[in-house]
Amino acid sequence: MHFDLPEELVALSDAVADFANRRLTDDADAYERSGEFPYPLIREMGEAGFFGAPFPESVGGNEAGFMAVSIIAEEISRIAPAYGYAMNMQCATCPYTIYNWGTQEQIERFVPELISGRTIGMFALSEAGGGSDPAGAMRTTARREGDHYVLNGSKMWITFSNAADVGVLFAKTDPKATPAHKGVTAFIVEPKKFEGYSAQPIDMPGLSKSLRSCTIFLDDFKVPVENRLGEEGKGFGIAMNALEFGRLTVSARLTGLAQAALDASIAYANERVVGGGPIARHQLVQQRIADATVHVEAARLMARRIGWTMDQGRTSTRVASRGKYFATQAARLASDVAREVFGGNALTAEYPVQRLQSYIDMLTVGEGSENVQRVLIGEDALGIKDAARHTMRNRFVGVT
Template identity: 70%
Template sequence: MDFDLPEEMQSLRESVRRFHETEIAPALPDYEARGEFPREIVRKLGEAGYFGAAFPEWLGGSEAGFLAVSVIAEELSRLAPELGYCMNMQAMTCPYTIYNWGSDSQAEAHVPDLISGRSIGMFALSEAGGGSDPAGAMRTTARRTGDGYLLNGSKMWITFSDAADTGVLFAKTDPEAEHRGISAFIVRPKDYPGYHADPIPMSGLSQALRSCAVFLEDFPVPEENRLGAEGEGFRIAMNALEYGRLTVSARLVGLAQAALDAAVSYANERVVGGQAIAHYQMLQERIADSVVAVDAARMMARQIGWTMDQGRTSTRVASRAKYLATKAARLAGDTAREVFGGYALSDEYPVKKLNAYIDMLTVGEGTENVQRVLIAQDVLGIKDANRHSLRNRLRNQT
């Protein structure tokens, strides 16, 4: 058993580093200063092929696979946490849901532009008050009209929704049927009236790549833009979140590694009592614990991608990996705070920003307690975590 990344994956990771040096680092601060969505950077990321790893060549992808998605997501988040969200909106939960559940014509109409970065994506499931049961608590409705649907309601914490060109949005076609009444739709926010997105102020996070509250008032969706059958939306959403755990787990590992790198560098520079604080035993203990946790989380995050590449159901490993990545990222972020002391609050250093993104991602695709429940019920024989097969169109599995 070889635990080293294949050579092509190592090359892929190095290419992300070079891309960051040449295209992201020089340009992103200006977008942040203006509070402007960095469409040009996203387009260049797409053109470089970073969003298309899990897609077939006929849609513009490379078929590099899901392990490649994990590697890209980790490295991009380590270097540019703001852009890590692209690995969901442009590479997984939005475009892969369309590819996975849509017809060939739907995939051809939307996926190439999303993974090339020409079109900005979003995934609109969560609602205010939905908590850890976003589907069951859904209030947004989709009422049939002569040639499609009219959507009414609101969504919350929808990333890129103020910039999105294409999205996957969930609404109830049968409000009385609970989970079985949910349907999924491909939406085009800029093509029709009745859509409005308000950015949510969040301290420490990007002012250019934002999450928003979305409001829908008689927003029209043509019937041909429904994904799957009416009432199939809950299954589609749960399937999509599993692919989201692939990227979120890897992104948490990238953030954890960035926090650990910052802590190690500063510990060797900061002198107290005539020597670098790296020589103090209690600090060494914290660093050691963080190193082991991050390495373990990385292995599990990559195991999700490997499992998906085998065409196997990955719910069990995805839940465990998300939980472990959350724990590792929190530990690394807290370690960095302790090492930097008061400077951890300064914008001069990356610790404040890294911890803000860690806090955000610990909620995404299922909180720690949600993962604990899934893991415990699986082990105790209450509910088999892998009881539902994973639709994986790239590997021709259902």
């Protein structure tokens, strides 16, 4: 066993970093100032092939695989944190869920446009009162009327939902089903095509003003029957499967954020002079930098292990949950170290510490909070509940 990346993935990492430095820093600032959604930049990312890594060429992908997804997500998040969102909405959770569970007609209709960045995607599972029980607490309903469903309710924390053309959204077709997850159905929704849909951006200090998370409101919103994803009552399994691929990207994104915080700390420690020398010479600073360095490296290995496991067609539930949990710990530590090293300057807009902290805080919740992961990992380790109990589907490698 060796841990060196293949040459093509090293080249990919360099190419992503070059693109992010050229296109997702200064150019993105104009969109931040205006608050406009950066459609051209998302499309450029799609044209560069960033979203097509886990898709076959037949639908516009490049077949680079899930290890490539982890590398792309990490590099983008290290340099331009807000654009890491796109690796979920345009790659992992939205189009890959359609590719994984959709009919051939649905795949051909929606996936190529999403991964090219020509259309914008979203993944709508969470609700305001849902927390860690998305099925039991789900209040959004879908009632069939002839050749379409009528959806009513709301979703919360849905990224890109104010710009989305296409989304995977979950609602209860049988609110009285027992257990509750048997009443959940998945749908491919088209917000701009049918009335009864609105999205209100959530004010999230420190985060992007152009790439937003929103509350969605559905008021007799129509979804054609042909847009149902999978069978009625099978949506919860689809959602759980989708979250595995989401945890891959979130783990990598947290690793990228952690590396950015660590890089900033190292640079500042070497330039900040106190008592006649750089604070990098202080043993306590060295100790904290060492702690963060080891955690970031371990998080990177775990994130890439998730991608490797998926590329092998193996069940990834355990490694995805463990990887996401540990990446959260590493990112928190790197952020804490940065605040300690920067001191009062960590609070200023001149340095990136507060901004990175905001994105880390957001991602510790996404795709299952730390405590949700602890429960999953603990119950699995103790033999109480099998973490791999849900169906694992990964059409990229032919696993169903």
